[in-house]
Structure formats: C-alpha cells, structure tokens
Amino acid sequence: MSTNQLTGRCNCGGVTFVATGPFRPPKACHCKTCRRQSGHHIAATQIDRADLSLTGEDMLTWYAASDHARRGFCRVCGANLFWEPRGSRRISIFMGCLDEPTGLHLADHIFVGERGDYYTIGDSLPQALERDTTTG
Numbered sequence: 001m002s003t004n005q006l007t008g009r010c011n012c013g014g015v016t017f018v019a020t021g022p023f024r025p026p027k028a029c030h031c032k033t034c035r036r037q038s039g040h041h042i043a044a045t046q047i048d049r050a051d052l053s054l055t056g057e058d059m060l061t062w063y064a065a066s067d068h069a070r071r072g073f074c075r076v077c078g079a080n081l082f083w084e085p086r087g088s089r090r091i092s093i094f095m096g097c098l099d100e101p102t103g104l105h106l107a108d109h110i111f112v113g114e115r116g117d118y119y120t121i122g123d124s125l126p127q128a129l130e131r132d133t134t135t136g
C-alpha cells in the first residue's frame, strides 16, 4: 500500500503536520550531528517543502547545525521533527514523529563512517560511508 498523505506531531502535540507524498524511502543517518541531536541515529523520509502543512509553527525552533542545513524541533518538548537543507525545496521528516502506519520501509544507511562505537547495523540494507547522491 502506498500512502500519499501522512500526519505527525511532536511529543507534546504543540506542533502537528500533514505531509503529502510521494515520500522518499526513509534513510538512516549515522552522522555525529544526527546522533548528538537525537540521542541515537535518525531515520527520515523526505518530501517537497510545499507539501508540508504545519500547525503550531510558532512552537518550532530552527537550529542551523551546519552551513548547509537546519534542524527543526519543538521548543517545548524538544522532539526532533525536521531537517531542511539550505537552498533546497525539500524537507526531511524524522520517522519517529509520523503517525503509523506509515507504509514506509527503511531503504539504506548513510554516514556509516560516523556510526557510534556502541552499536552495529544489523540489517543487510545498503550502507554509504557518507551521503549518497539521492540525499537532499
């Protein structure tokens, strides 16, 4: 089943959203920035920014973790919601904040060169040392 619209929210419900696909198959990112921000590695799908409808946007705080992207989280509960590359029309949505069933399945792992030293990747999905060419 291919889901064309998904809903999601932060932990406190201050930020909610409706996202319209097509949804990029989710990627797990093991980079240090994602791990520091989330507590572990992240997994995210991606859509066109224009297809994301936000409620409670004033609750959203943006943090420019690097020159090329910013991260959106709820200023009350701290839930990680979005990753937005600068100068792009795309936005990544962290899988954990989506309501289920998502109908999506993890596709691959990126930045495994920065994977933490305390875990291994236990599936057989493709792994890229850094970013792959389809990552926004």
Ligand SMILES: [Zn+2]
Binding pocket: 010, 011, 012, 013, 014, 015, 074, 075, 076, 077, 078, 079
């Ligand atoms: Zn919240």
Ligand SMILES: [Zn+2]
Binding pocket: 029, 030, 031, 032, 033, 034, 035, 111
């Ligand atoms: Zn990352």
